[in-house]
Amino acid sequence: MALTVDLLNRADEAQFSEGLRGTYEHSPWVVERTYAARPFVTLAALKRAMVEVVRNATADEQLALIRAHPQLAGRAMQAATLTRESTDEQSRAGLTQCTPDELARIARLNADYDARFGFPFILAVRGPRGLGLSKAEIFATFARRLGHLPHFERAEALRNIHRIAEIRLDEKLAFSPVLGDRVWDWAEQLARHSDDGYGERGELTVTYLTNAHRAVAGQLAAWMRDECGFDEVSIDAVGNVVAVYHGGDRDVPRLLTGSHYDTVRNGGKYDGRLGVLVPMAAVRELARAGRRLPFGIEVVGFAEEEGQRYRATFLGSSALTGRFDGRWLDQADANGITMRDAMARAQLRVDDIAQLRRDPARYLAFIEVHIEQGPVLTEADIPLGIVTSINGSLRYAGEIVGMASHAGTTPMNGRHDAAAAAAEAVLHVEKRASQVPGVVGTVGMLDVPNGSINVVPGRCRFSLDIRAPEDRARDACAVDVLDAMQRICARRGVHLSIQETMRASAAPCDDAWRARWERAVAALGVPVHRLPSGAGHDAMKLHEVMPQAMLFVRGQNGGISHNPLESITNDDADLAVRAFAGLVDALAAERR
Amino acid sequence: MALTVDLLNRADEAQFSEGLRGTYEHSPWVVERTYAARPFVTLAALKRAMVEVVRNATADEQLALIRAHPQLAGRAMQAATLTRESTDEQSRAGLTQCTPDELARIARLNADYDARFGFPFILAVRGPRGLGLSKAEIFATFARRLGHLPHFERAEALRNIHRIAEIRLDEKLAFSPVLGDRVWDWAEQLARHSDDGYGERGELTVTYLTNAHRAVAGQLAAWMRDECGFDEVSIDAVGNVVAVYHGGDRDVPRLLTGSHYDTVRNGGKYDGRLGVLVPMAAVRELARAGRRLPFGIEVVGFAEEEGQRYRATFLGSSALTGRFDGRWLDQADANGITMRDAMARAQLRVDDIAQLRRDPARYLAFIEVHIEQGPVLTEADIPLGIVTSINGSLRYAGEIVGMASHAGTTPMNGRHDAAAAAAEAVLHVEKRASQVPGVVGTVGMLDVPNGSINVVPGRCRFSLDIRAPEDRARDACAVDVLDAMQRICARRGVHLSIQETMRASAAPCDDAWRARWERAVAALGVPVHRLPSGAGHDAMKLHEVMPQAMLFVRGQNGGISHNPLESITNDDADLAVRAFAGLVDALAAERR
Numbered sequence A, B: 001m002a003l004t005v006d007l008l009n010r011a012d013e014a015q016f017s018e019g020l021r022g023t024y025e026h027s028p029w030v031v032e033r034t035y036a037a038r039p040f041v042t043l044a045a046l047k048r049a050m051v052e053v054v055r056n057a058t059a060d061e062q063l064a065l066i067r068a069h070p071q072l073a074g075r076a077m078q079a080a081t082l083t084r085e086s087t088d089e090q091s092r093a094g095l096t097q098c099t100p101d102e103l104a105r106i107a108r109l110n111a112d113y114d115a116r117f118g119f120p121f122i123l124a125v126r127g128p129r130g131l132g133l134s135k136a137e138i139f140a141t142f143a144r145r146l147g148h149l150p151h152f153e154r155a156e157a158l159r160n161i162h163r164i165a166e167i168r169l170d171e172k173l174a175f176s177p178v179l180g181d182r183v184w185d186w187a188e189q190l191a192r193h194s195d196d197g198y199g200e201r202g203e204l205t206v207t208y209l210t211n212a213h214r215a216v217a218g219q220l221a222a223w224m225r226d227e228c229g230f231d232e233v234s235i236d237a238v239g240n241v242v243a244v245y246h247g248g249d250r251d252v253p254r255l256l257t258g259s260h261y262d263t264v265r266n267g268g269k270y271d272g273r274l275g276v277l278v279p280m281a282a283v284r285e286l287a288r289a290g291r292r293l294p295f296g297i298e299v300v301g302f303a304e305e306e307g308q309r310y311r312a313t314f315l316g317s318s319a320l321t322g323r324f325d326g327r328w329l330d331q332a333d334a335n336g337i338t339m340r341d342a343m344a345r346a347q348l349r350v351d352d353i354a355q356l357r358r359d360p361a362r363y364l365a366f367i368e369v370h371i372e373q374g375p376v377l378t379e380a381d382i383p384l385g386i387v388t389s390i391n392g393s394l395r396y397a398g399e400i401v402g403m404a405s406h407a408g409t410t411p412m413n414g415r416h417d418a419a420a421a422a423a424e425a426v427l428h429v430e431k432r433a434s435q436v437p438g439v440v441g442t443v444g445m446l447d448v449p450n451g452s453i454n455v456v457p458g459r460c461r462f463s464l465d466i467r468a469p470e471d472r473a474r475d476a477c478a479v480d481v482l483d484a485m486q487r488i489c490a491r492r493g494v495h496l497s498i499q500e501t502m503r504a505s506a507a508p509c510d511d512a513w514r515a516r517w518e519r520a521v522a523a524l525g526v527p528v529h530r531l532p533s534g535a536g537h538d539a540m541k542l543h544e545v546m547p548q549a550m551l552f553v554r555g556q557n558g559g560i561s562h563n564p565l566e567s568i569t570n571d572d573a574d575l576a577v578r579a580f581a582g583l584v585d586a587l588a589a590e591r592r
Helices: A005-010 A013-020 A028-037 A043-056 A059-067 A084-092 A100-117 A135-146 A150-172 A178-190 A211-227 A274-289 A315-321 A326-330 A339-345 A350-356 A376-380 A418-434 A471-492 A511-523 A538-542 A570-591 B005-010 B013-019 B028-037 B043-056 B059-067 B084-092 B100-117 B135-146 B150-172 B178-190 B211-227 B274-289 B315-321 B326-330 B339-345 B350-356 B376-380 B418-434 B471-492 B511-523 B538-542 B570-591
Strands: A232-235 A241-245 A254-260 A296-302 A363-371 A384-390 A392-401 A440-442 A459-468 A495-504 A530-533 A548-553 B232-235 B241-245 B254-260 B296-302 B363-371 B384-390 B392-401 B440-442 B459-468 B495-504 B530-533 B548-553
Touching: A005 A013, A005 A043, A013 A028, A013 A150, A028 A043, A043 A150, A059 A150, A084 A150, A100 A135, A100 A150, A178 A211, A178 A274, A178 A570, A211 A232, A211 A241, A211 A274, A211 A296, A241 A274, A254 A274, A254 A538, A254 A570, A274 A296, A274 A363, A274 A570, A296 A315, A315 A350, A315 A538, A326 A339, A339 A350, A363 A511, A363 A538, A363 A570, A376 A384, A384 A511, A384 A570, A392 A418, A392 A471, A418 A440, A418 A459, A418 A471, A418 B418, A459 A471, A471 A495, A511 A548, A511 A570, A530 A548, A538 A548, A548 A570, B005 B013, B005 B043, B013 B028, B028 B043, B043 B150, B059 B150, B084 B150, B100 B135, B100 B150, B178 B211, B178 B274, B178 B570, B211 B232, B211 B241, B211 B274, B211 B296, B241 B274, B254 B274, B254 B538, B254 B570, B274 B296, B274 B363, B274 B570, B296 B315, B315 B350, B315 B538, B326 B339, B339 B350, B363 B511, B363 B538, B363 B570, B376 B384, B384 B511, B384 B570, B392 B418, B392 B471, B418 B440, B418 B459, B418 B471, B459 B471, B471 B495, B511 B548, B511 B570, B530 B548, B538 B548, B548 B570
Parallel strands: A254 A296, A254 A363, A363 A548, A384 A530, B254 B296, B254 B363, B363 B548, B384 B530
Antiparallel strands: A232 A241, A241 A296, A384 A548, A392 A459, A392 A495, A440 A459, B232 B241, B241 B296, B384 B548, B392 B459, B392 B495, B440 B459
16 A cells, blocks of 8 residues: 555554655664654655754764765675665666776765765765766766865755655655656756857857747747647747736736746756746646636746846846836847847837736736745755745945055055955955845955055955845945945045945835745645845836735755756655645635 | 254254244244254254154144145245245246146146145155256156045155255255265166166166166176276176275175165166165275275175066075076076076176185175165154064965855855955954064955856955064964964865965074164164065075175155155165265274
8 A cells, every 4th residue: 555644644653664764764763753743734744844853863863864875886895785775776877887987986986075074975866857867967966066065065965865865755655746847847848949059068048039049938838838728828029928828707817927038148947947837837737627717827938037148137027017128129239239130030029019018907916936046945955935025236346445565564554455454344244244134245256456465455346245125124234334344444544436336126025925825835834934035036027016926946956046057856846836836726715 | 154963952942943944834833842852963863853843743733734835836825925945946846937738737736636635735846866856757746646545645745844844954054965966866877777668668677687787787887996996896607796895904804785786677766776876885985085994895786686587586696695596597588588598698607606606704794775665764754774684474375265156145144255254364364463563464466266246256366475574473473374264264164275385584684783783873863763674685695694784775655666656865865875884984993
């Protein structure tokens, strides 16, 4: 008889342990302690309970758990300790059929890794889709993780252990994240299209109105029409892919959702696209079930958000809010092609852009699903997060001018060191931003122009980026930081010049719609974790005309983004589709 | 009857005030307060006493003194306030015969300057040689000083006021710094020779064995022989110009002195050369008086110290200590010319280099006069300084590796910011070095490679330079700084790598010889001011084989060096010659 959450909830301790034996390698204590957390509302809740047991364990216990795992393709001495599960996992990755050269290489990597970290290299070799990583991927990951800092790598090892356990649990409970698999596979297929030159280098780059960009739009439209059962699918005058699944009555208001399908240069597969694919997967289920709701669902794949080809950003969502600036059309790309020409070549009708403006009265809200692009969820081991606000941001370019002088002959008390003043400023930014939750402050560029080893720095240039969930918190931080910089520079007898280069308002998510995301997430048995969005999103633009709320999905690999290592698991994608569907279901119940 | 120091020492208060009236523009209080400091052993002591009165005055009094000066070429409204002296000074600089355009330009500069600093631009327009600056020099200085920081510019105004007073005092007491004038004029004549290309750009660059370099050597040798009365003058196998003034007995030991005559690229006229010209001027006086001493004086113009053409440095002094490394001969310059070829073209006999080694038993010591190349003496308003030690130095190249991440999405407590860690390190260097007098620590290069405004820095590179009068203090500082950096990086979860790139031992000046410099300086009525040498000098090399001691001469323009603004006054040069002569006289008395 197949194991179910229900059976586990009703099992005694021995049955429970037996049922989940081997989920965490050679570490039955994880299952034993999880027993106390019954009942579990879902498989996701069970997974979370086990994660919490490990998170609450002592550092020694965590280390023992890590060390309980076999080395990757380890030698005979480990054979005795290999569980059936780990043998199966390693064999799916081809690691049981290595050439002597590959074995030697793995042995060397294992030795280096053990010398550096003191525990075996642990990788969920079945990967984010559960099908098994290639040997090339495994080698690359191994080499990359050898460069990690020890404390980060230990956390990464535990995260891989949780992923291994997740896949084992899915199999034990005969669960297949089919909705997530669909989203994951769609994203993979879209990633085959890349701008000329980039794809050949194995990079993903899709910028506004290139051939690859048009191909992605066409593919999305085809899936929406042919696979998902949308009623209307079209590509609009700025290149947005727009799909409508009508409500029971065609004239009922619509729920607007979506995200962008363009990418940064050498970017990831999920930034933007996940927010198009998740609603597509949810609508597909509705259409297959023939369900009509008391509202329509309009999914938009925004053509442009990243500002890679032209200086303007958020072209797609700006068209919907009526803020598409006609002057942008005269901007030229690096090859001198104006946006107007690029649009004409793509057969987009510039004259129709004004008509893309949506009437807010016809929409309930805009909701957006997005990969987090940060480390918060992955460090908390939580698959979904509810966005509280899209942070407001301020950017500055600064320069400190002191007095260059001989490093050997200028006494410490006779210096006007521009870099030392900048150093003090950097630490003040860090300290001030840390004092208020949600506020972040960054000096990302820092440089002594033409510095010499034996010259006290006469100049130091730096950038400053401050963000906060509310404009007030952002501005208060900026005022304090700029004040402090002036004081630091005055005290040191150096001169500060600093210019504001960018200012974007915070977009707090609508309380009612945020609560709907929270209820949908809670119903899945996933902890409700709230976090601000540090990056800007299309929802920031729609915010100007209607309520908006966002759901974040955990990123793998430390949450890295704008990078080929950007990744999500099929299980997390599955939860995202279920959260979206749950919100839609609850909304339907509300409005009936 | 001419005014003399003697008369002033015997004058009553009214006579004293009358005699020195107008020394400090419209500010009789300076003279009045100086009266209490009588008697003065020399004119230099009187000058110093007046400087001290101003240094000890309140900030308001100092500002009033500055404001008592007329604007440069000011309009009619100032005519009534112009003293005879300042009219004369401005007329020598041609400022009383300006074109309307020039007057308009000066008026604009005066207005800008007053708006920035709140006091008139004050320049000792008679300049460092007392003959009057050109209008072009005045305009350039004006524009440059407009860019100064306010506190520095106020000190610079006071220093110019002291220089104006010095020239007025020289005239009142009918004193002419003829020895200093000679040194100053020699330096000016040598500066006419510059390497091809540099001279045309108005820059001074004389690197090893170029045509300009050979011309300077020839000129020095000619002066030594024809003007100074040395007994033997020659150019040795590495290009050093060597001149001997024999003692009464040709076999008595010699006092060795000198410095280098090569320059850095676009350098100054005094760095090195002053240490050749000062002894030349002193020996000239001995020869003219027909005096023979109980020791010989050997003056060496070292051919190379700066390491500009070849990577090797201190070629000249290394030959004298027997440490000229034969492998240097195979180094090539930027044009591929090896040192060996360059020497052959200059008709230097490489085979004779080994014979240049001096037998320390035949020498009393090496003494060196050098421009300070730093701000200590000019900020103290003291013309000469006694070097305690040539600092030992340590240099490092460092890199901090953290984790690059999104500036908007990475919470403050989840960061591994390489630049913030470097900032903390920079401030620690500054703090630790400041704790021990004489120790200096500098991070001269600092840079986040490929930093972006919206990325938390993942890497930061920096340089570190630590110097101290004793190796122990230098090493203790280095150990503390490196320890602290490791702690900072460990706490922040970032990785530090740092490599030592240079290590030079401290060369403490010989106590007995340092005391001789001190007595010679004190006898001139100049305060004895001791300071370490932050830069390396030829004396550092001679230190390896014999006692050495150095005298520093105040640099103008904030003590700037390795720069065309490097400058000294004829009065300071005069004191340097007198200090050298005084040391020689006292040594003669000792050894008789």
